[in-house]
Amino acid sequence: MLPLVPASAAQRLFLGAQGLLDDPSRRATVPSLQALVERLGFVQVDTINILARAHDLTLFSRLDGYRPEQLKKLLEDKRSLFEGFTHDASAIPTAWFPHWKPRFERDRARIHAHAWWQHHFRGTDGGRVVADVKARITQEGPLKSSDFEHPEKRGPWWGWKPQKAALDFLWRTGELAIPRREGFQKLYDLTERVLPDHHGRPCPGPAEHLEWACATAAERLWLFTPKELADFWAVVEAPEARAWCRAAEAGGRIVPVAVEGADGEVRPAFALADWETRLARLPEPPDRTRLLCPFDPILRDRTRALRRFGFDYRFEAFVPEPKRQYGYFVLPILEGGRLVGRLDPKLHRDRGVLEIKGLWWEPGIKATKARRRGLDEALERLAVFVGAGEIELPA
Known part of the structure; x- marks a missing residue:
């Protein structure tokens, strides 16, 4: 019989792993914000601003005293966070930048093969547009999409001008990085100028990268299925995550459990080996x-x-x-x-x-x-x- 994780315990484990059981009235500082993002793994960045930016709301729900300028300092001054892609644009601890190098190569091949590339560069030489955009940034320094003139259909990403698509391609494949934003518009510069210390670090091998992806995801979920591990960073496939789980279970790092859902159904999953100790140490949810x-x-x-x-x-x-x-x-x-x-x-x-x-x-x-x-x-x-x-x- 597998150890049973009751529904209430599964909820508390997830809330605790994701920082929602900590006292939100604790002092909000730049170092505590860095620690919070590292604990979450990443914070999704989104352009919708009908209320506030998504990343600001996520951080504010965990730190009452959070202010957007604190995140700006980490991204633009200290460079201890960088903007990259997980499921979407996100603020990510820069210490993990080398683990984006396998993603850069994967995305390069996927974007070239996608209808997105054909659509944005129809009637033009996409490779030439990309090269020209990078050459301008190399010579002139950080530039925005609006610095490139082209008859442009204003609207969603499918209507981007070729230069905007080139900027996004170069960012998604690691050749450009975002040193700062102006009015929430991205500025792009060469990655080696934005993150010089991390840009030159070697690309991790497949085994090292798989270990990083699954271990860091497990540490931020505490209770998970192989698919949830794979989906956390969206950088490894489910069969790879299943293989990692088998090895981690054999090594005593994780254990199989049965998890009760909110609907009462019990499903198999994995948990960190010390999940019961972590559960016992969790504080009660904040009374708010x-x-x-x-x-x-x-x-x-x-x-x-x-x-x-x-x-x-x-x-x-x-x-x-x-x-x-x-x-x-x-x-x-x-x-x-x-x-x-x-x-x-x-x-x-x-x-x-x-x-x-x-x-x-x-x-x-x-x-x-x-x-x-x-x-x-x-x-x-x-x-x-x-x-x-x-x-x-x-x-």
Whole structure:
């Protein structure tokens, strides 16, 4: 019989691994922010700004005193974080930069073979555009997409001009890096000028890279399936993760367990060998309500969020408005260690108003006075963070 991890324990292990059981009122400093990002593994960066940037919301939910300029310092001054790709653009500890080199080579081949390349460089020599863009940056220093003139269709990434596509290709394949942003527009420069100490480090071999990818993912999940290990960085395949799990189990580093889901179903998984000790040492969830970013690490895998917390979440920003069930940028509501509801916010910067367009409690959750008070306090903290002087609630 495999050791059983009850649903409540599985939830606490995941919340603890992802920094949501720590006291969010602890002091927020640049070093503590670096430590937090390292603990999470990475923080997804997104351009949507209807409320605040995704990375800022993720960090603010864990550190009340977090301010965006602290992350900017780590990315642009200290360079202890860099912008790279995991599932999407993310802020990542620079110490791991060499492990992006296998990804750079993989993505180079994949992008060349993808319809994306053919679309953006139709009617042009894509290789020549890429070479010209890199030559300009080599000679002139950091440049933005807007520094390259071309008749451009304004719109989503599929409508990019060739030079913008070239910049993205060079970034995704490691030849360019992002030294800073201006008005959230990326500036691109040669990677050897942005990260000189890390650019020249050797590319890890396949065995070293697999060990890094799976071990670091396991340390940030604590409880996982091989697929979840592979999906964490999106850099190794599931069969490789399964092979790593077999070896790690044989070496006593991880153990097979049976995990109870929020629906009561028990499924096989793995856990770090000391999971019971870690569970015993975890603090109780903070006695407060918090609003999570749609791209929060505990929600990134929607299937896992449903299985672990019984919370069925879908990001609907790209769903046509008439077909949305909830809203454009819906924030899950975390009460202590439970996901109890969701709300649809919009920041009216011109009026300094944080509007809550909709509020929904999960089935079986009653809107008690204490629960509403906790939500009101969470909204007040959020309003201060985003610079709103007033909160408008739904009728």
